[in-house]
Amino acid sequence: MKVCVIGTGYVGLVTGVCLAHIGHDVMCIDNNTAKIEQMQAEIAPIFEPGLEEIMRSAMKAGRLQFSTDLGQGVTHGEILFIAVGTPALPNGESDTRFVEAVARGIGQHLNGGYKVIVNKSTVPIGSGDWVRRIVLDGVAERQQQITGFDVVSNPEFLREGSAVYDTFNPDRIVLGSDSKRAIARMQSLYQPLLDRTFAQDQTLPPVPVVVTDLTSAEMIKYAANAFLATKISFINEVANICDRVGADVTQVAHGIGLDSRIGNKFLQAGMGWGGSCFPKDVSALIHTANDYGYKTELLNAAVKTNQTQKLLAVEKLQQVLKILKGKTIGLLGLTFKPNTDDLRDAPALELIEALTRLGAKVKAYDPIVTELDHVQLAETPEQLAEGCDAIVLVTDWKEFRDLDYTALAHRMEFALMIDGRNFLDPDQLTEAGFTYVGIGRPNHSFLKPKVVTPQVQITAA
The missing domain is CATH 1.10.1040.10 (N-(1-d-carboxylethyl)-l-norvaline Dehydrogenase; domain 2)
Known part of the structure; x- marks a missing residue:
């Protein structure tokens, strides 16, 4: 099928690349020229395991292309995915300006042929009917007859760091619409995934399809x-x-x-x-x-x-080090979870702000993040440990489990490890010379059985 994905952020790019990989003819649209040029050069703008490899493969097969021309994308696609960002406003409400702009643009470029317009962005409940009206407003501006369209809510359930895997191995696919024609089109689009043709375990039963009204699909997400x-x-x-x-x-x-x-x-x-x-x-x-x-x-x-909870590490540092002013604290990991470069709402950011306010010097190391304002970034974990009074493990990157913690402890002023993810082995850290503090874990030495030496009873003759 011919597919257009509008928005090449995290959800849009993964969706477009994976649909191209399973055999569809996909055009991804974005108004960021530099980003489009980067992808046209076969370079993924985000870090996601496996994504860049299948992106290049789909491009070489001629099933994936990138453009800034929305009109070209609308003409190309039988199915049009809206996958632009809906960031939170200060009051908690979703900012839907980008969805509105895309919906209006679709209406302005609709021509012959039935289209299915899919809300892939996480949009406020009730947005399906709202998008339909915005599209019709765009159509009305041209005063041109169109064949017709339907709106479908198709929320994503991808986990950053395993989004490609999740796409090919979904727990369920949710489709919200009152149109049987649109639902049938979407089921055809996803049939290779429903049949688990690309699943890691093809012996599993077919993927459940949850068909609901628009509002219920939005609420499910x-x-x-x-x-x-x-x-x-x-x-x-x-x-x-x-x-x-x-x-x-x-x-x-x-x-x-x-x-x-x-x-x-x-x-x-x-x-x-x-x-x-x-x-x-x-x-x-x-x-x-x-x-x-x-x-x-x-x-x-x-x-x-x-x-x-985001600031609990500060409390634990204070319990051991007492005054943090003048201390050097190293953060092991910055992203909100491993296998991604995403720093949005990462606990590390609030931790940095709190430690800096308390007068501590903050250093950090992350396998992916190489730039961050107001923080000294180390190139290696060993460089991070140099001169630190404590290290806080913030992100449970797999490689952090196998570091030479003895070498790290020797480089520190005081070998304190706050394991913010309960990811490390307390015994291993203690043997390496660290004072280990976890989250909700007692001093593990208390859990070891005590060796009781029997006392010799002396009986008077």
């Missing part, structure tokens, strides 16, 4: 992300209780995760959630509820817990 964010906030709150009573949250999470009603995913205590989705989507859902006179007590609490 928000509800899913809000639930996962709340689940993380919950386990972080449990971790903080564990800290006080001497329990180990990693063992608690394992124990409750074995319950099939709970599951073990998103039960990793740490420094809170960030990124481009959870903060924005939870805020947008709260804002929508407020618009309709409902106060979201649970979601508000999840957000509040998360804000506190």
Whole structure:
């Protein structure tokens, strides 16, 4: 099928590249000329494992092209994906200006032939009908007859760092529309994914397709992300209780995760959630509820817990080092999660701000991030450790598990490790010379069995 993807941000580019990979003829449109030229040179503008390789393969096969010409893209595509950003405004509401501009532009360029217009961007609930009206406004400006179109809500559920895998191995595909014709087109588009033709495990049953009305499809996206964010906030709150009573949250999470009603995913205590989705989507859902006179007590609490959790490392540093003014703190990792270059709402940013305000010098090392204002970036973990009074593991990059921590400890003024993701082995760190502090984990030495030497009883003769 001929597909046009408008917007080559994280969602748009991954969607376009993967659809081209499974055999469709895809044109990706963006108004950023420099970005389009970069992609035309077969260079991906974002870091995502596997993306650049399949992008180059699809381009060489002639199934993927990039352009700044929206009219060309609308003419090309039978299915038009709107995949532009909807960043959060200061009040929590989603900024839909880019969606509006694209919808109006589509209407201005629609001509012969039936089109399916797909909301792939995470848009406020009720946006399907709104996009339809904006498209019709664009059509009316030209006073030209068109064959017709339908709007479909098709939310994405991609995880940064594993988005290509998630595209080819989806848990479900959600399609929201009142048009059977549009739904049939979308099912044809996704048929190779529904059949698991490109799945890692092709023995699994076909992918479930959830067909709903527009509003329900939009709500599914928000509800899913809000639930996962709340689940993380919950386990972080449990971790903080564990800290006080001497329990180990990693063992608690394992124990409750074995319950099939709970599951073990998103039960990793740490420094809170960030990124481009959870903060924005939870805020947008709260804002929508407020618009309709409902106060979201649970979601508000999840957000509040998360804000506190982002700065928990500062409290733990103070507990050991006391005064932070004049101390040098190294951050191991900066991105909000591994296998991405995304710094949006990353806990590291608030941690940097708080430590700087308290008079500490902040250094950082990240495998992908090479530029960040107001922070000295090290080129290696060894360079980061030089002269530090403490290191905070912020991002659980896989390579951080295998560092030579003995060598790092020898380079530091005081070998303190705040493991903000409970990612490292406490015994290994202790043997390397570190004072190890985790999140919701007691001093692991207390958990070791004590060796009791029997006393010899002397009996009087």
